[in-house]
Amino acid sequence: MDATNPPACADRPVWSIAAACGVLAWTLIRLLLAPHTELVPEEAYYWTYSQHPALSYFDHPPMVAWLIGLGTAVFGDTELGVRMAAILLWPGTAWLLFSTGRLWFGEKTGALAVLLFCLSPIFVGIGFIVTPDAPLMFFWALALYGISKALHTSQMGFWLLAGLGLGGAMLSKYTAVMLAGSLFLFLLVSAKHRHWLARLEPWLGLGLALAVFSPVIIWNAQHQWASFLFQSTRTAVVRHDPLHEAGLFWLYQVLALTPFLLALYAYTLAPAVRRGWIGREDRWNFAMAFALPLFAVFVLASFKNKGHVNWTAPAYLSWSFAAAAVWLELDGVGRGRRLRSWLLGAAVALSLAVGAVVHAGLAWGVPQVFALNNAGGWQALAGEIGQARAALARESGKPAFIVGWDKLNIAAETGFYLRDTVDTVNDYVLGASGIGYRYWADLNAFEGRPAIVVLNKIEIYSILLLKSYFAQVDEPVLVEVEGRGKQKRSAYLVKCRGYHYVAPSLLMGGK
Numbered sequence: 001m002d003a004t005n006p007p008a009c010a011d012r013p014v015w016s017i018a019a020a021c022g023v024l025a026w027t028l029i030r031l032l033l034a035p036h037t038e039l040v041p042e043e044a045y046y047w048t049y050s051q052h053p054a055l056s057y058f059d060h061p062p063m064v065a066w067l068i069g070l071g072t073a074v075f076g077d078t079e080l081g082v083r084m085a086a087i088l089l090w091p092g093t094a095w096l097l098f099s100t101g102r103l104w105f106g107e108k109t110g111a112l113a114v115l116l117f118c119l120s121p122i123f124v125g126i127g128f129i130v131t132p133d134a135p136l137m138f139f140w141a142l143a144l145y146g147i148s149k150a151l152h153t154s155q156m157g158f159w160l161l162a163g164l165g166l167g168g169a170m171l172s173k174y175t176a177v178m179l180a181g182s183l184f185l186f187l188l189v190s191a192k193h194r195h196w197l198a199r200l201e202p203w204l205g206l207g208l209a210l211a212v213f214s215p216v217i218i219w220n221a222q223h224q225w226a227s228f229l230f231q232s233t234r235t236a237v238v239r240h241d242p243l244h245e246a247g248l249f250w251l252y253q254v255l256a257l258t259p260f261l262l263a264l265y266a267y268t269l270a271p272a273v274r275r276g277w278i279g280r281e282d283r284w285n286f287a288m289a290f291a292l293p294l295f296a297v298f299v300l301a302s303f304k305n306k307g308h309v310n311w312t313a314p315a316y317l318s319w320s321f322a323a324a325a326v327w328l329e330l331d332g333v334g335r336g337r338r339l340r341s342w343l344l345g346a347a348v349a350l351s352l353a354v355g356a357v358v359h360a361g362l363a364w365g366v367p368q369v370f371a372l373n374n375a376g377g378w379q380a381l382a383g384e385i386g387q388a389r390a391a392l393a394r395e396s397g398k399p400a401f402i403v404g405w406d407k408l409n410i411a412a413e414t415g416f417y418l419r420d421t422v423d424t425v426n427d428y429v430l431g432a433s434g435i436g437y438r439y440w441a442d443l444n445a446f447e448g449r450p451a452i453v454v455l456n457k458i459e460i461y462s463i464l465l466l467k468s469y470f471a472q473v474d475e476p477v478l479v480e481v482e483g484r485g486k487q488k489r490s491a492y493l494v495k496c497r498g499y500h501y502v503a504p505s506l507l508m509g510g511k
Contacts, residue, residue: 022118056219086134090127139168163205167212249302260347364485376487382417471498
């Protein structure tokens with residue numbers, strides 16, 4: 001046994017059983033709900049990725065598309081097929097988290113870290129909604145495990161495993177590059193492990209990671225570095241109210257963890273720093289070296305950029321080891337133990353309630369006050385759009401295409417539920433930047449054809465702009481549909497004929 005590990009406790013199996021039950025319960029719930037829960041727009045958009053196989057994509061690296069492609073190859077183009085990979089990766093992430101925590105702090109702490117993982121709303125959501133974060137969490141945890149085993153065993157194979165994890169994480173999301181910086185920081189401050197900086201094995205692992213990441217580099221080189229430029233320049237946008245944005249960032253942290261767990265993680269900072277950077281205990285340094293740099297980056301970024309609730313999620317993986325260890329130490333102290341037990345029970349109850357609300361809101365739109373505006377009703381709306389397109393094609397004698405007049409929501413959802421990504425496009429055909437659709441849509445193929453244009457609302461300029469792209473534009477028709485449960489959706493459908501592309505510069509009078 002590692003000298004830094006605490007001795008096994010008599011109640012150790014209790015935490016392990018609780019963690020295993022939590023992982024199993026959430027996995028079964030997702031498998032039951034996934035086939036009956038409509039995709040949210042982001043999921044449908046990533047499914048559209050998978051319908052256009054490529055080395056990488058404009059918005060994100062390709063891992064999410066590859067996993068969706070694998071899931072739909074087995075389970076078809078269904079909600080379950082799209083989500084299956086994320087659902088299965090989640091228990092894998094939990095196992096890696098437990099195994100890594102056990103190496104540094106012992107089995108009891110590893111099990112409690114998994115329980116915190118199961119109780120954190122952000123991780124509960126990541127295990128159900130398909131985004132790049134699902135594979136990012138898995139491969140981030142794989143890198144942590146590979147690094148830990150390499151440091152404990154000095155075996156080269158685990159450095160390669162860590163490199164594979166880093167490469168897979170970077171194939172999932174660009175923020176994974178922080179893993180390399182965190183490893184360098186940890187080795188730099190660790191007297192015991194600093195010698196690895198001069199060894200070949202970690203650098204071979206880094207080389208493997210770059211080789212795994214090479215498809216993204218190749219795609220960017222072939223497309224004027226579009227994705228790298230997009231992701232780097234979007235963070236340069238300065239918001240007008242930095243205090244407001246920073247306040248939202250901390251609100252997102254509350255939503256990600258619940259107030260109880262966020263307080264626990266914050267309380268962990270002082271003992272972790274005291275025992276790690278001051279006391280030179282490697283296990284505490286490891287936990288925080290892979291958490292604080294990423295977290296600090298987004299804290300600073302929050303003063304000028306609009307953040308997202310999922311951005312800091314990877315930091316909480318290794319942070320959970322320190323939080324679990326501190327909690328177990330406090331739990332062993334007699335005074336205040338009843339209060340701590342009550343707080344843990346409250347955290348469990350609140351986390352389960354949040355998880356239930358999120359899943360029920362996505363599946364049935366109840367309670368409506370917490371339901372996402374972009375969730376539900378898309379399948380019924382797509383049916384109405386499909387019927388309108390068929391009628392327009394009969395009237396005009398030409399194949400009609402569909403224009404979802406927004407960034408991605410309408411086009412992605414309609415494309416999925418009509419199983420048509422060739423003749424369904426976003427506002428790229430109307431002069432917008434198009435995001436990923438500009439690499440998939442051939443505007444020449446739409447020339448002279450009729451289209452059903454779908455809008456969420458009619459603005460003063462809407463019809464005027466449509467008339468600059470189409471020879472004939474009919475009056476908008478409001479369509480209202482009901483989804484599953486309490487979900488409702490409405491949109492305006494406009495029949496247009498004779499599409500011709502007009503460059504945005506021409507619309508502006510050549511300026």
